[in-house]
Each structure stands twice: as structure tokens, then as C-alpha cells.
Amino acid sequence: MELAPHKVETSFCSDMATVGARGIGIGVNKLHPHNSSKPTSRFLGKRLRIKSTSESQRSARITSSNPKTLLVFAAGGELINAAHDLFVGVGVGLPCTVMECGDIIYRSTLPKSNGLTLTTPGAVLALGALSYLWATPGVAPGFFDMFILAFVERLFRPTYRKDDFVLGKKLGEGAFGVVYRVSLAKKPSSKKDGDLVLKKATEYGAVEIWMNERVRRACANSCADFLYGFLETSPKKGAEYWLLWRFEGEATLSDLMLSKEFPYNVETMITGKVQDSPKGLERENRIIQTIMRQLLFALDGLHSTGIVHRDIKPQNIIFSEGSRTFKIIDLGAAADLRVGINYIPKEFLLDPRYAAPEQYIMSTQTPSAPSAPVATALSPVLWQMNLPDRFDIYSAGLIFLQMAFPALRTDSGLIQFNRQLKRCDYDLDAWRKSVEPRASLELRRGFELLDLDGGIGWELLTSMVRYKARQRTSAKAALAHPYFDREGLLVLSFMQKLRLQFFRATQQDYGEAAKWIIQLMAKSGTKKEGGFTEAQLQDLREIQPKGKKKASPQRNALASALRLQRKVIRTLNESMDELNQRRKSLWWSRWIPERNEVRKYIYTSFFFSFLFFFYV
Numbered sequence: 240m241e242l243a244p245h246k247v248e249t250s251f252c253s254d255m256a257t258v259g260a261r262g263i264g265i266g267v268n269k270l271h272p273h274n275s276s277k278p279t280s281r282f283l284g285k286r287l288r289i290k291s292t293s294e295s296q297r298s299a300r301i302t303s304s305n306p307k308t309l310l311v312f313a314a315g316g317e318l319i320n321a322a323h324d325l326f327v328g329v330g331v332g333l334p335c336t337v338m339e340c341g342d343i344i345y346r347s348t349l350p351k352s353n354g355l356t357l358t359t360p361g362a363v364l365a366l367g368a369l370s371y372l373w374a375t376p377g378v379a380p381g382f383f384d385m386f387i388l389a390f391v392e393r394l395f396r397p398t399y400r401k402d403d404f405v406l407g408k409k410l411g412e413g414a415f416g417v418v419y420r421v422s423l424a425k426k427p428s429s430k431k432d433g434d435l436v437l438k439k440a441t442e443y444g445a446v447e448i449w450m451n452e453r454v455r456r457a458c459a460n461s462c463a464d465f466l467y468g469f470l471e472t473s474p475k476k477g478a479e480y481w482l483l484w485r486f487e488g489e490a491t492l493s494d495l496m497l498s499k500e501f502p503y504n505v506e507t508m509i510t511g512k513v514q515d516s517p518k519g520l521e522r523e524n525r526i527i528q529t530i531m532r533q534l535l536f537a538l539d540g541l542h543s544t545g546i547v548h549r550d551i552k553p554q555n556i557i558f559s560e561g562s563r564t565f566k567i568i569d570l571g572a573a574a575d576l577r578v579g580i581n582y583i584p585k586e587f588l589l590d591p592r593y594a595a596p597e598q599y600i601m602s603t604q605t606p607s608a609p610s611a612p613v614a615t616a617l618s619p620v621l622w623q624m625n626l627p628d629r630f631d632i633y634s635a636g637l638i639f640l641q642m643a644f645p646a647l648r649t650d651s652g653l654i655q656f657n658r659q660l661k662r663c664d665y666d667l668d669a670w671r672k673s674v675e676p677r678a679s680l681e682l683r684r685g686f687e688l689l690d691l692d693g694g695i696g697w698e699l700l701t702s703m704v705r706y707k708a709r710q711r712t713s714a715k716a717a718l719a720h721p722y723f724d725r726e727g728l729l730v731l732s733f734m735q736k737l738r739l740q741f742f743r744a745t746q747q748d749y750g751e752a753a754k755w756i757i758q759l760m761a762k763s764g765t766k767k768e769g770g771f772t773e774a775q776l777q778d779l780r781e782i783q784p785k786g787k788k789k790a791s792p793q794r795n796a797l798a799s800a801l802r803l804q805r806k807v808i809r810t811l812n813e814s815m816d817e818l819n820q821r822r823k824s825l826w827w828s829r830w831i832p833e834r835n836e837v838r839k840y841i842y843t844s845f846f847f848s849f850l851f852f853f854y855v
């Protein structure tokens with residue numbers, strides 16, 4: 240039957256919409272007129288209606304007589320459509336579940352789609368994308384931090400110049416800089432500014448400024464209060480980075496631990512007065528708990544924002560007299576895994592006394608950080624693959640040990656302990672078995688302290704000091720450990736016990752668990768029951784298929800999965816290496832202000848122009 244052209248509005252349904260079944264594939268490759276077997280050319284000159292958000296895409300006149308043109312035209316529209324659907328969680332599903340194709344003839348009588356049909360796969364995809372963007376180290380918060388917060392902060396914070404300071408006592412001198420206690424030449428309000436600390440640093444100063452600024456915006460309480468950092472160039476000394484902090488206090492944890500009064504001296508500092516309750520293990524345990532909680536809290540702050548310190552040791556933990564808490568200092572060796580700054584997998588700047596056995600925070604198979612956008616996009620994957628934060632956890636575990644065992648507080652004591660632990664394959668339980676029988680009184684006292692409350696302190700310690708980074712607890716999980724519940728293990732509530740069980744479960748080596756499951760399946764396995772036969776188990780153990788063994792579905796699936804995994808890793812490595820070969824500059828050091836004030840005005844005008852254009 241022929242219809243009058245003005246009445247006919249033809250509808251097409253594309254084969255694309257099997258996206259729901261296929262994941263995110265955009266399979267636009269052919270059009271077919273729904274409910275019709277008539278050739279495509281039959282619809283020439285009619286209106287082609289495709290699902291789209293803009294009116295121009297919604298409707299267009301077909302002018303070509305070539306069916307290929309028709310297909311390309313529709314495919315383009317569908318491509319835009321699919322991209323739109325992917326991000327708003329709309330329209331992903333089987334063809335007729337997401338679009339109203341209707342009748343070929345009376346299409347115009349159909350109700351207009353409102354364009355927002357939420358489907359389950361679409362919502363899952365959108366949620367997945369959001370979780371990825373917010374997963375540690377946080378791509379989305381990083382974007383906000385770098386392009387908005389950093390700019391705004393720069394406009395409003397006070398700036399300093401070389402001539403503003405009067406140098407005082409030298410506080411320390413390391414390989415990369417000298418630290419002084421300083422005061423302001425003109426003290427506008429002496430109470431507010433108080434005493435300051437100034438570090439004149441060499442090339443690593445740039446990194447330290449970046450890290451301190453990141454920390455100040457993301458977790459200010461974790462580290463010493465950073466005020467300002469700038470580049471000072473003089474013909475005599477060349478380029479020098481000047482970093483300024485508020486003076487936090489006289490003592491580091493190292494100074495306090497070396498005192499015979501430890502840990503009671505810390506208690507006095509935290510509470511602000513001398514306690515007169517009887518000395519003993521219980522009280523010492525409580526003080527050590529408090530120090531560990533503060534240290535883990537500071538580490539959790541750093542790790543949540545994607546920063547790994549890499550030089551955690553008592554010398555870099557300062558007691559802040561203002562807040563009466565311990566804070567971390569010296570971020571010169573830190574790595575920002577969010578954008579890949581200072582992350583060089585095969586290079587390390589570590590203190591061997593406190594370094595984890597892996598020595599590198601990332602696998603040496605992982606290539607150096609590529610350009611910032613690529614590093615940022617991949618950062619959640621790399622973080623999960625390497626768990627670089629566990630490097631700091633190992634160092635924190637050693638500090639815990641030093642607090643419990645006075646003999647390990649000296650350099651020689653710690654070096655000797657490290658040797659013993661290495662001989663025991665980094666197994667703290669094995670070390671304990673080897674030293675406990677002939678332990679001195681002091682050593683035995685340390686074990687007693689950790690064994691309080693059913694050995695919950697020892698349990699936390701062994702979950703921090705482990706050979707495999709993946710088996711070490713994170714700072715967040717450690718903070719949730721019942722060791723930090725004041726009442727101890729015996730009076731744990733049902734929920735706390737459940738939490739402890741969960742914590743223990745997360746500490747398992749899942750490589751072993753996988754083997755165990757395979758064996759269990761094999762034991763229960765006959766073909767009838769669906770388990771593995773011995774021959775299949777052998778194949779699984781060997782993983783790599785050998786020779787011309789007869790293929791089984793399980794073996795093939797496993798082999799394909801392994802091949803795919805290897806291919807993905809190889810491709811990732813190759814592409815990142817390629818990117819690295821391009822000359823990299825310290826692009827981010829552009830953020831560091833130079834002495835003159837001109838930059839500030841440039842930034843200010845840039846920011847306000849941006850706001851103005853945005854408004855317009």
C-alpha cells in the first residue's frame with residue numbers, strides 16, 4: 240500500500256542498542272526498518288527519526304539514494320547518542336526497551352520520549368565510573384584540588400620574601416637542605432606568627448613545596464603547618480627553594496624515645512601535666528596506643544590523598560606543642576601517586592633502618608610515571624596493583640616495635656633486629672620464637688606489653704610488619720583495629736568482635752586461599768559433581784598449558800584469562816614507557832611562586848577573567 244508522503248514518518252531502529260547485552264560496545268553497523276522487510280531505498284525522501292537529545296539530530300531529511308550514506312549518517316547519530324547514554328545512564332538496553340520504535344506507518348502518533356530512561360546497566364556503569372574517579376588516590380578530588388582549590392588558595396594566603404626573615408638557631412642539616420628557626424623581621428602581630436622554621440633546600444625543595452601544599456589543602460593536621468614556599472635565585476648560590484613552616488615544637492619522637500622516661504614523658508606532653516597514677520605496663524601500653532593512633536591517623540590522611548611519605552621514622556615525627564599531637568615532617572622523599580610526582584620506581588631515597596623489604600613503593604615492572612593526565616587517569620589502577628601506602632605501614636610497625644622494646648631504640652639495636660628478622664624471612668612470629676627463650680628481662684617485658692588484652696597489640700604489630708606489602712594492613716584498617724578500643728579484647732562488644740574477625744579475614748594471603756579452593760574442588764571433584772579431576776587440577780597448578788594436552792573448558796578459560804592479563808600489562812607498560820621517552824619537565828614546579836609579586840597579580844587577573852567568562 241502506498242501512502243501520501245506528508246503522512247508518512249518512517250521510523251528506524253538500529254541494531255546498536257544491544258549495548259545492554261554487550262557492555263559498552265557501540266555496535267552501529269546497520270539500520271533496519273522496524274516491522275518491515277522492505278528495502279532501505281524505499282524510505283528515501285522520508286524523514287529519518289533517530290533517538291537523540293538535540294532537535295537537529297532528532298530529525299533529518301534523507302537525500303542520498305546510496306544506502307551506505309544512509310548507514311553512515313545514522314551511525315554518526317547513534318554514536319553521539321551512545322556516548323550521551325553512557326554517561327547519563329540512559330538508554331542502555333535492548334532496542335525496544337530503550338526506544339519507542341513504534342509502527343512504521345503511524346510513527347508520528349507515538350508519545351514523544353522524554354529522553355531520560357534510567358536503565359539498570361546504565362546506572363551500574365555510571366556508578367562504576369564515579370567509584371573509579373573517587374577511588375584512592377582520587378582522580379576527581381585531585382582535579383578539583385589542582386585547578387580550583389590551589390588557585391583560590393594562592394590568591395588569599397600571605398606571601399613572604401627572603402628579606403622578611405631573621406635567621407636563628409640551626410635545627411638540622413641534611414643532604415638536601417639546612418633548617419633554621421627563624422622569626423619575622425617585622426612582626427605585625429607577634430602572637431599570630433610566633434616562631435617559624437625555614438628550610439633552604441636544593442632540588443628536592445620543589446617536590447617538598449608541592450607535597451606540603453597538597454597536604455595543607457587535603458589533610459592539614461597530618462603534617463607540620465606549612466606556610467609558604469618559593470624559589471629564590473641569587474647569582475652566588477643559584478636556585479634555592481625556601482620553605483616556611485610554623486614552629487611546632489622542640490622534640491621529635493626520636494628525642495622522646497631516647498629519654499629514659501619514655502613513654503611517661505610523652506604522657507606529660509599530651510595531657511599537659513604530670514600524672515601521679517602508678518607506673519606499669521598497662522599505663523605504658525595506653526600511652527603507646529595513643530602515639531600509634533596519632534601516627535596512623537596522620538598516615539591515613541596522607542595516603543587517602545595519594546601521598547606516600549617513604550621516610551617514616553621517629554626523627555620525622557614531631558610533637559606539636561600547639562595541638563598536643565604528633566605530626567609528620569620532611570616530605571622531601573614523598574611521592575604523589577595521584578599525578579606521579581617524584582615517583583620513580585627504580586630509584587629510592589630511603590633510610591635502610593626503617594625501609595620495607597620491597598624497597599620500592601611500586602613494582603619495578605611498573606614504568607615511571609607518564610605525563611600527568613595519563614598518570615592521573617591510571618592512578619587508581621596502579622594504586623590497587625601496588626598498594627604503595629604499605630611501605631609507610633612497615634616503617635610505622637618498626638616504630639611500634641621500638642616503643643615496645645627499649646633495646647631496639649638505638650641504631651645498633653634496630654640494625655641487629657633487622658638482620659634477625661631477615662633471617663626469619665620477615666616473619667615476626669618466627670623471630671619471637673627464636674628470641675623469646677633466651678630473652679632478657681627487658682625484651683620479655685616488651686612481649687608482655689604487646690600480649691596485654693589477649694595479645695591484641697601483638698596481632699596489630701604482626702599485621703603491619705610483614706614481608707608482602709599486600710598482606711600488610713592499611714592505616715585506615717589499623718585505626719579500626721580493636722587494639723585502639725580502650726577496654727581491650729576481653730570486653731569487646733559483639734560488633735567489635737565481628738570487626739576483628741573481618742580484619743583477620745582481610746589479612747589472609749589470598750594466593751594461598753586460591754590454592755586451597757582449587758584443592759577443595761579437586762577433592763570433592765568427580766565429573767558428575769562438577770569438581771576438578773586430578774588431571775585438570777594438575778593443569779590448573781601448572782597454569783601454563785604444556786605441549787599438546789587435551790583442552791578442557793576450564794583450562795582454556797584460565798589460559799585465555801592469563802594471556803589477556805599478560806597482554807594488558809604488556810600494553811600498559813609499553814605505552815607508558817613510550818610516553819616516558821618524551822622529555823619530561825618539572826611541569827608542576829610552575830605552581831611554585833618565585834620571589835616577585837608579579838605572578839600573584841597574573842594569577843589573580845587570570846582567575847577573575849576566568850570567572851567573568853564563565854559568568855558571561
Ligand SMILES: Nc1ncnc2c1ncn2[C@@H]1O[C@H](COP(=O)(O)OP(=O)(O)OP(=O)(O)O)[C@@H](O)[C@H]1O
Nearest residue numbers: 410411413414416418436463484485486487488569
Ligand atoms: N615545623 C617544625 N617545627 C619544629 N621543628 C622542625 C619543624 N620542621 C623541622 N623541624 C626540625 O628540623 C629538623 C630537620 O628537619 P627536616 O627533617 O625536615 O630536614 P632535613 O634537611 O630533611 O633533615 P634530614 O635530612 O636529617 O631528615 C627536624 O629534625 C626538626 O627537629
